[in-house]
Amino acid sequence: MTSDDTIGGLGEFRLIRSLVDLFPQGEHVLVGPGDDAALLRVKQGHVVVSTDLVVEGRHFRRDWAEAADVGHRAAAQNLSDINAMGGRAHSLTVGLAAPADLPAAWALDFARGFAEECSLVGASVVGGDLTRANELVIAVTVLGACAQAPVLRSGASPGEVLALKGRQGWAAGGLAVLGRGFRSPRALVEAYRRPQPPYDAGAHAARAGATAMIDVSDGLLADAAHVAEASGVLLDVRTDAFSVPEPLQAVGAALNADPIALILAGGDDHALLATFPADAVPAAWDVVGEVREVPEGGEPTVLVDGAPWESETGWTHF
C-alpha cells in the first residue's frame, strides 16, 4: 500500500484485511472478524447494547480533526453509552460507508484511533462492514455488561441531587473556536477532537447508589431533560455550582459569549450526569442541582436557577 492508495483502488477485501489487523481481540472473543458473525462469550447473563451514527459534515469535519481523532470520538461516544448504564463495554462493531476516493490511510488511521479508544476500557472491535457511499458515514454498535443492576434514566426521585462527573463545555468550546477558524485554546480543541469520558465513573456511580444516569452527548440541559421526562421529575440546575475553567473563560471572552452557556448547552464531552440520594454522591462528583416534584399541572422539565432556560438547550439532529 502506498500513501496514494484510495479505498476504491485498494479494494474492499484488501482494506478489510489491513483494518482487521489493527483490532486486537479480547479473550471473550471466540470468533472475531471475518466470518458471517462474531461469537462472544458472555458470562453475565445479559448484554447492554447501543448504536450511534457519525456523519461527516454533521458530526465531524476532516479539516477539523485527524482521522485518528474521528476514530477516538466515534468510539468514545459509544463506549460512553455503556458507561452511562453503569456498565463497561466489551465489544464493538463498526461500519464505514465511504467514497471510493477516501485515502486508505484515512481509514487505517481512523481504525487506529478507534482501537486505541476501545483499549482504554479493554473492549474489542469484533466485526464491521465496509461499503461505498457518496458521504462518509460511520456506524458503531457497542456491547457491554454491568456488574450490578444498570442505572436507567427513569429512576430519579424528588429530594435527590443531580451530580456531574467529567469535563463539560470543553468540546463545545473547541467546536466554537474551530467554527470561527481558530485553533486555540488548544485544550478545548483537543477536548473536541478527543473527548475524555470518565470511563470508570459509571460503574462506580452505580455501586454508590446512582438512581438515574445519562451521558451528556447533546448538551447538559438537553440530556437532563431526558432524565426529567423518563423519571417524571423536575430537575433544577444551579449555575453557581459550576466553576468555569480558564480555557472556557478565555473562549467566552474571545467570542463575547457567556461560558456558562457552553457548559449548559454544549455536548460531545460525554460527562456523566446522574441523580443520587444526597448522602450517596461519590466524592469525585460535583453536585450541580436537585431533583424536585413536578408541580401540580406541570410537566417534567429542567430549570436553571429555578427558572426556564431561554437559550438553546442542545443539539437537534434535524
Place this chain on the structure above:
Amino acid sequence: MTSDDTIGGLGEFRLIRSLVDLFPQGEHVLVGPGDDAALLRVKQGHVVVSTDLVVEGRHFRRDWAEAADVGHRAAAQNLSDINAMGGRAHSLTVGLAAPADLPAAWALDFARGFAEECSLVGASVVGGDLTRANELVIAVTVLGACAQAPVLRSGASPGEVLALKGRQGWAAGGLAVLGRGFRSPRALVEAYRRPQPPYDAGAHAARAGATAMIDVSDGLLADAAHVAEASGVLLDVRTDAFSVPEPLQAVGAALNADPIALILAGGDDHALLATFPADAVPAAWDVVGEVREVPEGGEPTVLVDGAPWESETGWTHF
C-alpha cells in the same frame, strides 16, 4: 402527522417515538429503546453479532422498492448472517442516516417492513439512532445465539460435499430486469424486493453436521470462495446440479443471458451454502458440488465443472 411530513419537519424525537411504537419487544428485552443502551437477557452464555450497511443508490433504489421492501431486505440480510452461523437472531439495532426531506411516512413504512421481517424469527428491534445526512444510509446490527456450536466458514474438509438451501439467482434476476426498466417476471422482482432466506435451515444444518456455512449475499461463487479460503480447500461447483426455474429461464431468454450465470454470480437471495459429510446432507438441501484438496502449489479456490469460472463472480463493494 400528515402525509406531507418530512423527518426534518417532524423532528428527531417525535419521529423516534413513532418508530419505537412499531417495534414490539420480546420477553428477553429487559430495557428496550429509549435509554442510553438496551438491556437484553442472554441465557446461552454467548452472543453472535454481525453488522451491515445499506446505502441508497448502491444497495437499493427508492423507485425500485417500496420503503417496506427496503425494511424487509435490510433486516433479512442481517438475520441471514446469524442463520449462516447456525443460530437465530434475537435482537437488532438500526441506525438511519437520512436527508431532512425524507418523508416521515417512508421512515415509518421502512420500520414496519423491518419489524415484520424480524418477527419471522421472533427478533426484537431494541435500539437505534437517527441522524441527518445527505444520503440515505441504514446501519443494522444483529445479535443472536446458537443452540449448538456455531458453524464457521473454516470447517470444510476434502471429501465432503457442497450443498445449497434456498432460492438462488432470483434476486439477481429481479435486479437485472429492474435495471432494464421492466417490472416482470414479477416473482423475480418480488424476490429482489423481499428475499426469503431459509431462516430455519441454518440451525437445522448445524444439528445435521454442517462443517462450514455462509449465506450467499454477494454471489454463490464469491461467497463459496470465502469458504474455500477460510477452510483451505478447493470447492468444485457442478452446473448440472442446478435446475433453472421457469422465471430465470424467462429472464435469461429476454436478456439473452445464460441463467446459470445469475445462479452462480447473483447475490441478495441469502440462500445458505454449506459443506457436509456426504451422508449428512439434510433432505431439503441440494448438493451442488464437492470439497477437494488444494493441489500441490495451488491456492484455495472455487471451480465450476472442474475449471476456473471466467465471468463475473459477484458484487465488489468498491
